[in-house]
Amino acid sequence: MSDDHQGSCLCGAVRFRTRGALRGVVYCHCSQCRKQSGHFYAATNVADTDIAIEGAESITWYEASGFARRGFCKACGSVLFWKAMDQDYISVLAGSFDKPTALKGECHIFVGDKGDYYSIDDGLPQFEKSTPSIPVAE
Ligand SMILES: [Zn+2]
Ligand SMILES: [Zn+2]
Numbered sequence: 001m002s003d004d005h006q007g008s009c010l011c012g013a014v015r016f017r018t019r020g021a022l023r024g025v026v027y028c029h030c031s032q033c034r035k036q037s038g039h040f041y042a043a044t045n046v047a048d049t050d051i052a053i054e055g056a057e058s059i060t061w062y063e064a065s066g067f068a069r070r071g072f073c074k075a076c077g078s079v080l081f082w083k084a085m086d087q088d089y090i091s092v093l094a095g096s097f098d099k100p101t102a103l104k105g106e107c108h109i110f111v112g113d114k115g116d117y118y119s120i121d122d123g124l125p126q127f128e129k130s131t132p133s134i135p136v137a138e
Helices: 031-037
Strands: 005-008 015-018 025-028 041-047 051-054 059-065 068-073 079-084 089-093 105-109
Touching: 031 041, 031 059, 031 068, 041 079, 059 079
Parallel strands: 025 105
Antiparallel strands: 005 015, 015 051, 025 041, 041 089, 059 068, 068 079, 079 089
């Protein structure tokens, strides 16, 4: 079976295809991810060279911080990407992939900022902020 995956936004204006194995899903509970997504972020990661994006003109990039921008479909609002300016990879929202994704949860970050209306009880590692290997917005 191939490790390639594809996905899209809700309306289909933005489509993407990834190549190779995907990182485990990191759940980010920081206030920026909460506000933008309406809950929390669940994203995998892929090298810039292993993703092809169709309909890129339909993506709006919002710079919530000085070092990263967040991509969403300007037609339907689907949250799709998180991109650190100085890194050669891109985070892709897990929910935008077509099934079967073969994705698995990896850890929770910024749990110190999480919403107060849910609990995290899936047994995955939890980090108060980030972990050194995962640069995310403060
Ligand atoms: Zn769309
Ligand atoms: Zn976040």
